[in-house]
Amino acid sequence: MGKSETTFTPYVRAEDDLPQITVKAVLLGILLSAILAGANAYLGLKVGMTVSASIPAAVISMAALRLFKRSNILENNIVQTAASAGESLAAGVIFTLPALILLRYWTDFPFWDTMAIAMFGGILGVLFTIPLRRALIIQQKLKFPEGVATGEVLKAGSTGGKGIIQIAWAALAAGGYKLGQTGLKIFSGSVSGSVTAGHSIFGIGTELSVALLGVGYIVGLNIAVLVFGGGLISWLFGIPLYMAFASPAEIAEVTGGISGYEAALEIWSEKIRYMGVGAMVVGGIWALISLAKPLKDGIQSSWEAVKQARSGDGDQGLRTERDMPINLVLWGVVGLSIPIFIVFTQVIDTTHLPVSRGLYWLTMATGVLFSLVAGFLFASVAGYMAGLVGSSNNPISGVTIATILATSLILLAILGTQLDFAVDSSRAQAAAAAAIVVGAMVACAAAIAGDNMQDLKAGQLVGATPYKQQIMQIVGVVSAALVIAPILSLLFNAYGLGGVLPREGMNPDEMLSAPQATLMQSVAEGVFARNLEWNMIWIGAVIAVAIIIFDKVLEARGSSFRSPVLAVAVGIYLPLELTVPIFIGGGLAWWAGRTVARRAGKEGKDPEQARGEAERQGLLFSSGLITGEALVGIILAIPFAIQESTDALRIVPEWFIPYADWAGGLAALFFIGWLYRVAVKRQN
Template identity: 65%
Template sequence: MSEPEKLEGKSRKNSVIPFIPASESLPEITLKAVILGFSLSALLAGANAYLGLKVGMTVSASIPAAVISMALLRLFRQHNILENNIVQTAASAGEALSAGVIFTLPALIMLQYWTKFEFLPTLAISAAGGILGVLFTIPLRRALIVEAKLQFPEGVATAEVLKAGERGGEGARLIGMAGLAGAFLKLCQTGFKLVAGSAGGSVTVGGALFGIGSDLGVALLGVGFIVGLNIAVLVFAGGAISWFIGIPLFTVFADPAQIAAITNGAQGYAAAEEIWSAQIRYMGVGAMAAGGLYALISLWGPVRDGLRSSRDALAQMKMGGSDSIPRTERDTPIHFVIIGTLAMAVPILIVFMSVIDQDALMISDGRFAAMLAFSVVFALVAGFIFSAVAGYMAGLVGSSNNPISGVTIATILTISLILLAFLGSQTDFVVDTTKATAAAATAIMVGAVVACAAALAGDNLQDLKAGQLLGATPVKQQIMQMVGVVAAAIVIAPVLQLLFTAYGMGDVFPRAGMDASEALKAPQATLMSSVAKGVFTRNLPWGMIWTGVAIAIGIILLDKNLEARKSTFRAPVLAVAVGIYLPLELSVPIFAGGMIAFAVSRTVKARWSDGEKRKTEQNNATTRGLLFASGLITGEALVGILLAIPFAASQSTDVLALAPQGFETIADILGIIGFSLFCVWLYKVAKGKQTL
């Protein structure tokens, strides 16, 4: 049997019955779909940029984008489900691209290599990296979606939401209601200062410092519900490793002079935060690097099989022509993929040439040219490898749990070590920190391309899975993914600059006297800058990093044991690693959201004895909770961006403050009460009996 015949047999064996059959052709890319997709992508890019900079996590926007697009398309007389799918395909690209950008490019601010977000370099890197992510996964679509037995949870859920929308439902109302409520709470917290946005405290036992705190915003509550109990528990476990084991042990066994230098007079919970920032979070670096390497090794087989399947599909098309491929199996032709990949290398090279400072590095023209060429090639090769990994992981655990941070840290650590070997013979980076900063910025730029590509790869395949179930045309979805990338790339730099001007990022502020408690933590970007510069200045806390590697190995072995026992609870190492390097106060509300999701599932399960009815009601409850949680995230994030406008204009985060002096205790109480009420509300909405 020939390879094409084998492929055709596999496709029939693993085929699904789409909602719209391949024989029926409906309008997909229409003018209103392009306008809506472009606009929603820009909007969701901004919202998720705020969320990611604040908490270090983003969630898939496919489902909220689908619900919003359904509501908007109903305003038109003519629309269909495939047109709706095209809109959400473009819109979800905005969330994905913002994740790749905010995990990396703010590191240039942390390094003080940039004093502001440069528009054209940010636009070019994000657009080129995002388009590469779409292109790299086109050859893998058939293997990962058609043949592999992967779940693609958000893709399946998006398809179900769109099908339900054809039958009517109240999804848009849930998102709108939650969005308004979440927006009002955020306004009271960050704008009016009447409600506390976080609460924390500490206790010292036998010289060991224990800190505990929680963010009181509802966006993280929504994140926890969406990722579910398993991931929420692991993220919290990572935080517990840092805050309940790492910090107490460090305060007991470290040199008191070193502790005093780190804390710089801070006491209690603030001292715990300083110790975590300077030392303990680097365990997360080691865990992320080890987890990223493990993901790459373990997924090599599926990636290899995917490439072989793509080769077989191309052979079939050459033998029978494009008409031999059903409408629902038509991808962007492979020669366009190759041409597009080479074309994207041009803006990447131009940006590298303009941003990387040859004078600061003080290297010859020949060595500079060689470094640029190697950096571009490395970005393309690593981008393809990690896009394949991200695509497979999206099918395995979903886009919201995709290890973008892990693959980016692995990329930056690798390119930094290579550049150190390449440039170290001419430069002593330990002595000249200006050169170290320029070299670290080079590694960050390469990492940004890879991060954007990997983020879009997972999102593209998730949307293509939804398209497969609905009967969409893959090539049209791939085109609209690129449209969404361009829309998000245009707005991301102005949004980042607005947020930086209003709040500050990490420990860098655009002006003196800003409120450090309002700063966007940007945990990934802060970590990327520390790792990149630390390699060149040789001051990384390698003891902490290797401890993180050991923790990761232990978690990998635990997960293997759980897999062998066929446990429904799994322990993906990167979820724990995220918790290690996130502030504990961010892990607590995520854990609360996961617990609510678990409680809803148990309640609904106990309500129905019939197996099929129970499954249907559990799916309905999950969808209700997911939409409500998405509304909470979107409402808080959009208000965070809108508040940045008066904050930036007045150069103060207190311009809207209404709280009188000495109101802090009452604000703390109101914050805890408000957060608790939202927990109860989310639970009641999710377990309700409405059918979506």
């Protein structure tokens, strides 16, 4: 629980102003922001989930700053603040902008447009969280789990050397495994199979990805079970039931005559995954409803703090309570509306949206206004949710899809007077693209807001100066925005995204699924083209309502296991093979914690302290697995793009494929055992 303002004592006292924004801290923060943005972009496009990098960034920065004679904990905190902003911005971008590729509105990621959307949306997120810092960190008693954990890691800087070694070994091993999988083709990337019963197909498969194993460990057993459970809803019930009740002609139209696991995958892609859309929409709306009162109280408290700052009251004189001046925040938001308007007109021009001049400018102005209003609303929600469940479990995709759905309906009401979207698909495409761009602004702001609140909580624990952290958050946003477009372009041209391959002859098995962006594209385009699978969406909505009711029952009983609906919705929408390693990673985290707690109890030690140490060790190692696989995936994209083939580095013949399945499976089992051993290892 958070501490009140009157009882809290920071690690560094307010009167002890140590150097924070130094040259080495800025340069290291910029570098780590760019690297972690690339790693999270790859992970998010692959699986539709991202994880917070605050703790790995803190450990890496500690190791790097030790190379200098003089450094301190506040300087270290500044580095991780900028670095974690980069990975959060990547989440907002990859959840939305690839949808423009899937719409065939973009053929690649143009540098200036992509950079501007990411940068302006991210800066909005920073500005929106400044007036919320007091309300959510000081006045609200929220956990901010990752912010507290990051603060504790920073304070325990003497263990940074061991932590960086764990991350390095895991990253090297995961990178080598990824090279053997995707580059050399020695290991298979996945295994799958199916069973046919009557007219129904029961498919099962798993990705042999150590990054997904690490994701599962970090999010824990509860979330991992829910994500996997969502996959089972689609694959164990949804697909078989659809095939049992659909006519042979309908099934043949969807599958194209193929059979087995491929047929199940096609049915999931064309039909069943839309249950995830319905569940995600209901989940996003529920998040807003459940947070209405706390959000109202938080905004009210924030404006009270603004009034105090203007009148000179309060404790703004304390270094540890000094935010960026509120007048700069307000003028910054107003000032950003102009470049945001220009970006909208550049991305959605009159050639793609041929309506009257007055209606066109009204559409663009509405998009900007909605970006600012929804951006602040959802940034507040994201900041509050980060305090409750952490950044990694923050339902950014839920609030983003709610934004895109609302924007699409508003634009349909405005533009429907002149355009018949059911007849002209190109205009429906442009209108959907406009909704996606608005959603991208809001998603970037919300993603940054949740991460920033964690960083500011960590800063409160160590005694940082808030306005200096806020400056470095902007530095991290700009750094990530400058590299995100080239990274996305590289990944798209090397692997393809969400069913879109940039050229003929590419291997669809290597394609990055971009599940969240596909979801955004489906909803935005479907509103205008009126071709969504509404029956499946309504079924998903009903499932979501049932999950919400179940969660309320668990809450009333005081259960430690909860069922947040958005976690299940993500599982419904993801291919089952992506949820299996996440489930295994969550199970490992639970088993490792249980093992060390029992051992500590037998030895007369504190079980909870032992469990926390196992969690930290496994978290660092898992972060290394994610970083290693993601970075090698990005590096491999370079020769793949140059050679225009994912077989550019293949060293084994086609007949080796069955043996590659065995090799990949055995290697995956090795990593599972290694992660478990690291987590339960005794600390001297």
